[in-house]
Amino acid sequence: MTLTSYFMEATYLIASILFILALRKMSHPETARRGMFLAEGGMFAAIVGTLVGAHIVTWVWIIAGLALGSIIGAWMAITVPMTAMPQRTALSHAFGALAAALVGVGEFLVHASEMTVVTRGALGFEVMLGALTTTGSLIAAGKLQGVIAGKPVQFRGQNALNLIIFLSMTASFIYFWIHPEAVAFFYIMLGLAFVFGVMLVIPIGSADMPVVMSLLNSYAGLAAAATGFVLSNNVLIIAGTLDGFSGFILSVLMCKAMNRSITNVLFGGFGAVIAEASTDSGGVMREISFDDAAMQLAFANRVVFVPGYGLATAQAQHACRELGELLEARGVTVKYAIHPVAGRMPGHMNVLLAEANVPYSSLYEMEQINPEFPSTDVAVVIGANDVVNPDARDNPKSLIAGMPILEVDRAKSVIVLKRGQGRGFSGLENPLFFKPCTTMLYGDAKSSLSHLAQAVQHA
Amino acid sequence: MNPAVLIASVYVFALAAFLGYQVISRVPPLLHTPLMSATNAISGISLIGSLVLAGAVRNQLSAHILGFVAVTAATINVVGGFGITDRMLKMFGKRKPEAAPTAKEAAK
Numbered sequence: 001m002t003l004t005s006y007f008m009e010a011t012y013l014i015a016s017i018l019f020i021l022a023l024r025k026m027s028h029p030e031t032a033r034r035g036m037f038l039a040e041g042g043m044f045a046a047i048v049g050t051l052v053g054a055h056i057v058t059w060v061w062i063i064a065g066l067a068l069g070s071i072i073g074a075w076m077a078i079t080v081p082m083t084a085m086p087q088r089t090a091l092s093h094a095f096g097a098l099a100a101a102l103v104g105v106g107e108f109l110v111h112a113s114e115m116t117v118v119t120r121g122a123l124g125f126e127v128m129l130g131a132l133t134t135t136g137s138l139i140a141a142g143k144l145q146g147v148i149a150g151k152p153v154q155f156r157g158q159n160a161l162n163l164i165i166f167l168s169m170t171a172s173f174i175y176f177w178i179h180p181e182a183v184a185f186f187y188i189m190l191g192l193a194f195v196f197g198v199m200l201v202i203p204i205g206s207a208d209m210p211v212v213m214s215l216l217n218s219y220a221g222l223a224a225a226a227t228g229f230v231l232s233n234n235v236l237i238i239a240g241t242l243d244g245f246s247g248f249i250l251s252v253l254m255c256k257a258m259n260r261s262i263t264n265v266l267f268g269g270f271g272a273v274i275a276e277a278s279t280d281s282g283g284v285m286r287e288i289s290f291d292d293a294a295m296q297l298a299f300a301n302r303v304v305f306v307p308g309y310g311l312a313t314a315q316a317q318h319a320c321r322e323l324g325e326l327l328e329a330r331g332v333t334v335k336y337a338i339h340p341v342a343g344r345m346p347g348h349m350n351v352l353l354a355e356a357n358v359p360y361s362s363l364y365e366m367e368q369i370n371p372e373f374p375s376t377d378v379a380v381v382i383g384a385n386d387v388v389n390p391d392a393r394d395n396p397k398s399l400i401a402g403m404p405i406l407e408v409d410r411a412k413s414v415i416v417l418k419r420g421q422g423r424g425f426s427g428l429e430n431p432l433f434f435k436p437c438t439t440m441l442y443g444d445a446k447s448s449l450s451h452l453a454q455a456v457q458h459a
Numbered sequence: 460m461n462p463a464v465l466i467a468s469v470y471v472f473a474l475a476a477f478l479g480y481q482v483i484s485r486v487p488p489l490l491h492t493p494l495m496s497a498t499n500a501i502s503g504i505s506l507i508g509s510l511v512l513a514g515a516v517r518n519q520l521s522a523h524i525l526g527f528v529a530v531t532a533a534t535i536n537v538v539g540g541f542g543i544t545d546r547m548l549k550m551f552g553k554r555k556p557e558a559a560p561t562a563k564e565a566a567k
Contacts, residue, residue, distance in 0.1 A: 026483075043504065062510055096533065099532040106522050106529065220499065242478075
């Protein structure tokens, strides 16, 4: 080994340590940002180390790629609004996975003849995971952005077709693994992986996106880890594995928060078979005026806001915080209750409220806030539906039976901000809306909240 | 890849998985979006593989082009990922609502 190679290896070791320390610092919001500086330093060190130690012969492609990527990356980082965070993250998964897949293809082009069985195996995983994550993430991003319809796309024999695609992909992989001279099968595998990624995500509805996002996060990481196996590079293995496991843990948490298994999310096609299941509860929804609602809020002792995806679509986070501050100025205790799967990705609501300067000490997790609802005067549900549906707790026949919910129906009164009278995304009837303690406030969440704030000022 | 290297790599993978589980279980749900964004940026480390592909192979245009696209994609992932994570974590760093009026003034 030459001196430069030792230098390169040293930077990789430093990068690995810094990545782990960075994630360790993620355990608290006060230290998280400093932690990310460490990770950025680690990444920078690894890049410099590679450029010094990897015997680079042509620089033009590298410089062009780095420059173009930096411009696009920085532009995305600066301009993307917080409400668009889920689709941006999905897009980012697509880019990371694409890089891993392309490195695999390039490795195959250059070194196919000298590869051992083990390396070929790792290469197969790298390329398959990379390719299916790329297209899967693009579809997810399209659904989140609204470019592709968010409804689950389903047809007869879908699971059978997916199974056939999956088996053909695996068969091509195994054939190529045993017979490295059968180059065509490598490309067939690559193509099928791209198709499989699409097929995997189109049957999944928008409300299940938190799970899908976490899974794609995991796959993108595992693709990077497989790249590490192909290149015998430990920092790739470590960083990829950290990402892979982070995504995996998040998927498990999200599934738990919906009381569903991962297989059920992936192949269940939730939201398509609802029509028969939703029974007519036959109640009446009572509407409330801004003035009455404001009166309730202004003279309450404890108010809990329950944000859902509707808050994000209406971009109502600032209006929500303004109302919260007005109430606090009047001596009302204001808290925010965050369900783990509220929104379209893990932690989505926390980010939006943080953007609106809601201090994180006012944000409460489900387990913390649920015991407090009985002593809450007013719970304000903003564009959330399934996560506050008492059927999940009371009706064992409900499609979401067993899903842990925010028990707003135990509050003394509930005000639901909703766009219209229709059912939420899942199409499930929500008995909460018909309870005697519940009143409805129809309209765009942002303007409703601003109107409420004005009315509270005059109360 | 010879067996000794493979075994060492499997050890690294297993230990990283264990460590990842320990470290990431401690991240509060509050920070799950920045966590996903950060781990995503970190897995952009496949950039170093892309750099080698784009620059360290002699006279093979297809490898250069694949490498160039890979470098671009991985750099977007790294720069965009860290940038947005930092933007988010900056918001979480604010502790008191006192920060609110300054933000409002800035918007004016």
